[in-house]
Amino acid sequence: MEKKPRIERLYCMHxxxxxxxxxxxxxxxxxxxxxxxxxxxxxxxxxxxxPVGAIFMEAEK
Amino acid sequence: xxxxxxxxxxxxxxxxxxxxSAKHAAxxxxxxxxxxxxxxxxxxxxCGEGIARAWLDELGIRPDKKWISHQVTGARxxxxxxxxxxxxxxMAGNEVGYxxxxxxxxRALAEEAAAAGAEVMVKTSAxxxxxxxxxxxxxxxxxxxETFDIHAKVVVGADGFESQLGRWAGIDTSLKPxxxxxxxxxxxxxxxxxxxxxxxxxGSCAPGGYIWVFIKGEDAANVGIGVQLSKIxxxxxxxxxxxxxxxxxxxxxxxxxxxxxxxxxxxxxxxPLDSVVADGIMLVGDAARMIDPLTGGGVANSCRAGKxxxxxxxxxxxxxxxxxxxxxxxEKGWRAKFEDQMYRNWMAKExxxxxxxxxxxxxxxxxxxxxxxxxxxxxxxxxIQRKYPELIKEFxxxxx
Numbered sequence: 203m204e205k206k207p208r209i210e211r212l213y214c215m216h217x218x219x220x221x222x223x224x225x226x227x228x229x230x231x232x233x234x235x236x237x238x239x240x241x242x243x244x245x246x247x248x249x250x251x252x253p254v255g256a257i258f259m260e261a262e263k
Numbered sequence: 264x265x266x267x268x269x270x271x272x273x274x275x276x277x278x279x280x281x282x283x284s285a286k287h288a289a290x291x292x293x294x295x296x297x298x299x300x301x302x303x304x305x306x307x308x309x310c311g312e313g314i315a316r317a318w319l320d321e322l323g324i325r326p327d328k329k330w331i332s333h334q335v336t337g338a339r340x341x342x343x344x345x346x347x348x349x350x351x352x353x354m355a356g357n358e359v360g361y362x363x364x365x366x367x368x369x370r371a372l373a374e375e376a377a378a379a380g381a382e383v384m385v386k387t388s389a390x391x392x393x394x395x396x397x398x399x400x401x402x403x404x405x406x407x408x409e410t411f412d413i414h415a416k417v418v419v420g421a422d423g424f425e426s427q428l429g430r431w432a433g434i435d436t437s438l439k440p441x442x443x444x445x446x447x448x449x450x451x452x453x454x455x456x457x458x459x460x461x462x463x464x465x466g467s468c469a470p471g472g473y474i475w476v477f478i479k480g481e482d483a484a485n486v487g488i489g490v491q492l493s494k495i496x497x498x499x500x501x502x503x504x505x506x507x508x509x510x511x512x513x514x515x516x517x518x519x520x521x522x523x524x525x526x527x528x529x530x531x532x533x534x535p536l537d538s539v540v541a542d543g544i545m546l547v548g549d550a551a552r553m554i555d556p557l558t559g560g561g562v563a564n565s566c567r568a569g570k571x572x573x574x575x576x577x578x579x580x581x582x583x584x585x586x587x588x589x590x591x592x593x594e595k596g597w598r599a600k601f602e603d604q605m606y607r608n609w610m611a612k613e614x615x616x617x618x619x620x621x622x623x624x625x626x627x628x629x630x631x632x633x634x635x636x637x638x639x640x641x642x643x644x645x646x647i648q649r650k651y652p653e654l655i656k657e658f659x660x661x662x663x
Binding site: 217219223230247253257259 | 300301302307309386388423424425426427430437438440443445446447492495496497498499500501502503504505525526527528529531
């Protein structure tokens with residue numbers, strides 16, 4: 203099953219590390235939160251890039 | 264209701280790159296607007312806060328106690344076994360000198376932009392680009408839930424590591440995982456440090472990067488880490504923070520400290536991009552991947568490029584020509600200032616990330632024994648070559 207990133211808000215420091223690393227431009231840094239767009243391919247680079255481990259790759263419900 | 268509007272130069276992002284661009288565009292007569300998505304310029308800080316001093320003069324930025332936290336006399340590179348290479352500022356040049364308060368620094372630069380005549384709007388995001396005849400002609404912006412158009416003759420994209428403008432404009436700013444360092448930092452208070460030196464710890468404590476201790480007073484420092492993204496495996500969540508926590512835990516003088524701030528972020532450590540402009544738009548700073556790939560320092564290059572971008576933007580407005588061709592003056596300007604150094608430092612980084620702890624120890628041991636007068640890459644490599652020629656094999660093309 204395809205996995206998609208879930209951003210744990212309580213961990214996220216909205217630093218934008220995941221956004222700059224995303225090859226699909228499927229993440230954006232809004233004022234104080236990260237938003238995931240539908241064009242995400244589930245590659246998981248954002249989860250590796252998050253300095254604090256706020257991104258979990260999980261099977262879509 | 265926020266009304267649609269029209270300006271000469273629109274700067275997106277109010278970090279150092281944006282503010283210096285806006286200042287010089289306004290100073291040269293362009294009606295300039297700078298927008299910042301955060302509600303407060305300079306916050307949250309995403310920086311180690313160590314900068315060199317030499318370049319400030321070039322830009323007419325006067326050191327101000329409002330944003331200078333501490334002044335160091337040198338830097339130390341420390342190997343895994345503890346061999347210490349001490350560099351004075353004169354020798355190291357690059358990223359030692361001041362440790363700053365980045366939030367105050369960014370605000371001071373924004374104030375300078377405003378003083379030069381630029382208008383500033385905070386809590387205002389660019390949500391998409393406007394195009395006219397195929398060229399970038401402004402952005403659709405959002406402020407307090409209201410969307411409005413900002414038409415501009417020239418757009419300066421200074422929207423940071425997480426830049427969208429470049430991608431929207433079709434400029435290739437994508438980064439390979441080997442050209443990204445993931446960063447985490449604590450500002451620690453009540454710790455044991457030598458306030459004379461900023462320290463850089465190399466080796467497996469920070470795979471493909473380093474750990475820094477940048478002094479912020481007699482008993483305080485930014486203790487941070489950069490880890491190369493390509494060295495972080497899938498499923499290894501929060502690697503940067505974990506490596507840093509492990510490093511601090513091994514050092515009682517740091518472990519006893521109180522964290523008064525946590526900082527996260529990422530930096531590019533790539534070669535200079537082929538192009539950072541398109542019709543109607545110039546990218547500057549982190550958005551243009553201008554960070555020094557060896558040190559991870561970006562403030563100096565951002566400001567130096569920002570001055571050129573601001574000047575060229577004002578000239579483009581005067582000439583009525585915001586074309587990619589006109590912006591070659593900007594490309595030439597920033598490349599003349601630091602493209603060669605970026606390329607050299609990228610080459611050096613590419614080699615350094617391949618070294619193991621034993622090699623770092625040997626290299627630092629040789630350099631610690633040598634009485635270094637001047638430090639440059641060539642000199643360092645030759646010194647090591649004399650004692651451990653096998654270590655230098657990989658670097659031979661750099662020595663030639």
